[in-house]
Amino acid sequence: MKRQFPVKTMEDLEKLGHRMKWQWFERLVGWVFGQNDFNVSIGIVKKNSRFKRQYDVIAEGPRHVFAVDCKRWSGNRYKASQVRKAADRQIERSLFLRKDTDKVIIPLIVTLMKEDVTVHSGVPVVPVEMLNAFLNSWEERVDEIRRI
Numbered sequence: 036m037k038r039q040f041p042v043k044t045m046e047d048l049e050k051l052g053h054r055m056k057w058q059w060f061e062r063l064v065g066w067v068f069g070q071n072d073f074n075v076s077i078g079i080v081k082k083n084s085r086f087k088r089q090y091d092v093i094a095e096g097p098r099h100v101f102a103v104d105c106k107r108w109s110g111n112r113y114k115a116s117q118v119r120k121a122a123d124r125q126i127e128r129s130l131f132l133r134k135d136t137d138k139v140i141i142p143l144i145v146t147l148m149k150e151d152v153t154v155h156s157g158v159p160v161v162p163v164e165m166l167n168a169f170l171n172s173w174e175e176r177v178d179e180i181r182r183i
Contacts, residue, residue: 067163
């Protein structure tokens, strides 16, 4: 039997997000990328001689690689400053990933619910409900999105 996400409303999504394990949220995000013809890797650790970095989702398209940090934050639980810190950390992880590909890397944060911050330092902060729309239109906003 095929499992489905029982989501019909934003309230359903928030309830499901609080009940699901973080790994399932990462899989949901990876699934959305897969539906948009990206090659998806989930929970990947990259190392060099001195450091290692973990990536929730790496989604590789023909010309771009999205380095995705999945956050199950819900309405007003976190302040904008924490979203900005997460974006700064995602830039650093994306720079670390740079050595592994010739493609352009785009750092991205996907959240469970909509946050007050939508872009910080060029890193989009996208609620999962809008991820598909973002993937189909991000190139229209390419000037405000960081590319590494």
